Amino acid sequence: MSRIGNKPIAIPGGVEVKVAGPTVSVKGPLGKLDWSVAPGIAVAVENGQIVVSRSSDDRRVRALHGLVRAELNNMVQGVTKGYEQSMEITGVGYKTQIQGRTMSFNVGYINPVTYQVPAGIDVKVDKQTIINIKGVDKRLVGQVAANLRAIKPPDVYKQKGVRYMGEVLRKKEGKTGK
Template sequence: MSKIGKAPITIPAGVTASINGQTVSVKGPKGALETTVVDEIAVKMEDGAILFSLNGETNRHKSMWGLSRTLVANLVEGVTKGFEKKLEISGVGYRAAVQGKSLSLALGFSHDVNYAIPEGIQIVTPKPTEIVISGIDRQKVGQVAAEIRAYRGPEPYKGKGVKYAGEFIFRKEGKKK
């Protein structure tokens, strides 16, 4: 039995949730989100909580049970608190700045990299070497952070590049003469 899947999701005050077939819609103070739950899982609302149950007993049913519950829990958390990812830039001359609807990154290339900020995502740069990405959709926030990091991932010799805050970079020793 899924320990995650059988836990109900309580709806906090100020948040409204509705279920229409397999589509779960959540509206809160930060915005509105919706997701479609797979057919293997039955979704229902009872006493201000969303419950998930299996429609079968195969391995796929069991796998989707916990996943579906977590996806809906992320919707509820997103419309109440939101999500945030922090990136750190290290390297001589490496910096970031937000210019209107795009993020300008100087990452040691012959040109600056301009990243268009997607709809529903806010990016701020408190310091030139720090990027804070926030939004209500957890998947979108993580995807934007991964795309920015992919421009110049951290290298193992000097640790230069873009990394997640708190990420450990395994360092290698250089060539010996």
């Protein structure tokens, strides 16, 4: 029995939810998101709440029950509050700049690394070393942050690279020569 899947999702004021077949659309003050529901899962809007139910107790359907409910909850929160991720660049001479929808990273490689920011994401750069990523889709914000981190993952020996704000790295000791 899914405890998460059975909890109804309250719809805050200013948010409009439409269910059309397997597609659920959530529209709010910050934007609009769509989600295709897997077969075996039913979504209904009742009394100002979103209710997710499943058709059988098959293992796959049970697993999707909680997932669909969590995704719909993230969509409702995304169109009302939005999601934000902050990152920092550490290292001597490491910096980034943004021009339009393209980011350019100078992180120790011969040439600068460019990254095209996807639609639906707002990126701001402060002091050339702090990156703020904002958007309504939680998955997309997290994926963009992971892609930026993958450009130059933080080094455990020198503590240089692109990392999440507040990420703690254990510094490893280098070789000790005798």
